[in-house]
Amino acid sequence: MYKILDKVDYSDDVYMQVIEAPAVAAACQPGQFIVLRIHEEGERIPLTIADFDREAGTITIVVQAVGKSTRHLQKLGKGDSLANFIGPLGMPSEIENVGTVICAGGGVGVAPVYPIARALKEAGNKVISIVAARNESLLLWEDKMREISDELIVTTDDGSCGRHCLVTEPLKELCEAGGIDLIYAIGPGIMMKFCCKTTEEYNVKTIVSLNSIMVDGTGMCGACRVTVGGETKFVCVDGPEFDGHQVDFDVLMSRQRQYLSQEKESLDLYVECGGDKRCMT
Amino acid sequence: MPEQPAKQRAANFEEVALGYNEDMAKLEASRCLQCKKPKCVAGCPVGIDIPAFIKQIEEGNYDAAIAKLKETTSFPAVCGRVCPQEEQCELLCILGKKQEPVAIGRLERFAADWSMTHDSSSKPQIAPSKGKHVGVVGSGPAGVTCAGELAKMGYDVTIYEALHKPGGVLVYGIPEFRLPKAIVQRECDYVESLGVEIKLDYVIGRTMTVDQMMDNGHDAVFLANGAGLPAFMNIPGENLNGVYSANEFLTRANLMKAYRFPEYDTPIKVGKKVAVIGGGNVAMDSARTALRLGAEVHLIYRRSREEMPARNEEIHHAEEEGIIFNLLTNPTQIIGDNEGWVEEIEVMDMELGEPDASGRRRPVTVDGSERRIPIDVVIVSVGTKANPLLTKSTSGLDLNKWGNIVADENTLQTSKEGVFAGGDIVTGAATVILAMGAGKTGARSIDRYLQGQPLLTPEEEEAIKAADEKAAEKAAAK
DSSP, rough: OOOEEEESSSSSSSSEEEEHHHHHHHHOOOOOOEEEEOSSSOOEEEEOOOOEETTEEEEEEEEEOHHHHHHHHHHHHHTTTSEEEEEEEEEOOOOOOOSSSEEEGGGGHHHHHHHHHHHHHHTTTEEEEEEEEEEEGGOOOHHHHHHOOEEEEEEESSSSSEEEEHHHHHHHHHHHHHOOEEEEESSSHHHHHHHHHHHHHTTTTTEEEEEOOOOSSSSSSSEEEEEEETEEEEEEEEEOOGGGBOOOHHHHHHHHTHHHHHHHHHHHHHHHHOOOOTOOO | OOOOHHHHHHOSSSSSSSOOOHHHHHHHHHOOOSSSSOOHHHHHHOOOOOOOOOHHHHHTHHHHHHHHHHHHOOOHHHHHHHHGGTTTTHHGGGGGGGOOOOHHHHHHHHHHHHHTTOOOOOOOOOOOSOOEEEEEEEESSHHHHHHHHHHHOOOEEEEEEESSSSSSHHTTTTTTTTTTHHHHHHHHHHHHHHOEEEEEEEEEEEEBBBHHHTTTOOSSEEEEEOOBBOOOOOOOTTTTEEEEEEEHHHHHISSOOOTTTTTTTTOOOOOOEEEEEEOHHHHHHHHHHHHHTEEEEEOOSSOOOGGGGOOOHHHHHHHHHEEEEOSSSEEEEEETTTSSSSEEEEEEEEEEEEEOSSSSEEEEEEETTTTEEESSEEEEEEBBBOHHHHHHHHHOOBBOTSSOHHHHHHHHOOTTTTEOOOOOHSSSSHHHHHHHHHHHHHHHHHHHTTTOOOSSSSSHHEEEEEHHHHHHHHHHHH
16 A cells, blocks of 8 residues: 655645655656556556655655546545555656756646756756746646746746746747757647647757556556657657657547546546545445 | 356356366266376476376365366466367367367366365475575466466565556456456465565566666566567557557456446446457457447458467357457558547458468458448457567667567576566467466576576487477478
């Protein structure tokens, strides 16, 4: 069993949990993810690692509750345990000193950007970070990102905080000004797609981290496949990071929506029985 | 052997074959001629003393029968169910020349099931501790067999399993109606009872590398991490929604129990009409699972029934249950709707030409035979490719051009000191019993390696040389 040591609600549906998993914490690198299962009837949920502490033996995850499982996970707090916690999975980010790097995170995508940005900074890069969200209440880890960035830009879609624009606007300006060697863009599919469209014009290498549907997460099932450069790739073993200019985001986003009706059915049932975790049995 | 009627079983996930009762088992066992030089044993990849265990059944000594089986196999309840006996032990049974061969698999299953229901405590002898530790990667048939053998020899053994349940392909791949999961669990419990530790949720190559295993006190390692990545056909439309690999479809259904959604949280999409592509056992398992989930199922296979790699019994069961066979038919593309969901599959008729490298007649497309079949879900079951996760993270491990680990055929030794490998990761996808055979060979080699002995005895070297020469002569004669 994997114990939840800490939990913070950032908003009604965005939360952070610190989970005791020493073997995972000892091995993990920025860019990797974990798979967890809440209980015996639970599904295997892939989540990017937001932070880790090797000494304490902990992994931090940041989650947006959307379906039944992520709502249920949100109800768990300090002292509760998860049935399974597997990782680290996926290929680590390639961290090198390339010069100036933009790290853009959208919504909960800021969390997985954080360890990458920190590692890039430690490797000697100049790090310009963009923290973006739909509105102020959904803004994540602004302070943590500021600490490790040379420059920080905040944007909200509705203008409730920072610049009133989409993440692509400052991205375009920075590319236009020149001197950018590498870009990381992590967030919802649509955000990554438009970030890549923006940077393609300037021919700046842009890495994205894909959050596809997975089952085992170790290369066995092929659920996570995505089209990259015209070829089929498995996000769990070939990724999760890919050259964003090669990714077919339409295939990615379409595949992410495969189970919408089942997810709704499951969530409705869960809400109907008052969020009791075994209400369906 | 009694079975659930086809109509009834097509609507449930209960086991199809019901097994012998005592009278039936004794009667069948009495047919065994107790040959002095039993050919059946030579046909068994793990060399079970078949006449001896059958004799015990005939005499009603079921405890002794299971003890005899467990001298050589850790998985009798599994092998009795899923081994291709008709191509192995039963194929060589002398009775088979004139009449039905002795039903060795069914008798094995009977003995194993009897010992489970009677809580028989037939534990093998465990040698005194040798004070050495072996790490086994993967808890499928190869890994568990190797671990069980090593434990009996007195080694400390830890199995590392990436999934949350032990059993490998036996839990994620083979459906409940062919191999109940409770049986796999009991076989794994048995290996644990021999002192083997099974660490779940532990991904070798990620949570810990093979090099770290060697640094962290493992004296030898056996890699049995399985076949891996599903293969696709590289035809247009394979990434549409509603296209599954057989591995994904079966994993959702078997391991994650998606057939009980929403009680279990993992969903599965089946729709009204399912196309399963392929002709192997995995294709049959996928088709029969889809059928039980309520679909009309079309199996699409590019050769004829004769060339199908699946076991006859499985093909027969599938036919009985109402799977629609589209033979000599090959898919050319999958067509989707505006939302990215599968809508149709385009296929072409095939004819059989000259034999190809596999020895089977090569299918050739019939020009102008394209047609489309409306379909909701496609399950691709055309095999697997080597999983790169472990091999990429291990230094000094030689791989072949397909990415499988290169291991000596007779000793399973790899290019890396102290590391042995067997099962699907070496051979590509094969059968449960062949993987178990590899597990036994791996255990024998590891034991000799850790005792500082040559991996092969002079007699074994002689026998291998003789067999090689014989094979060369045969090839030359051709």
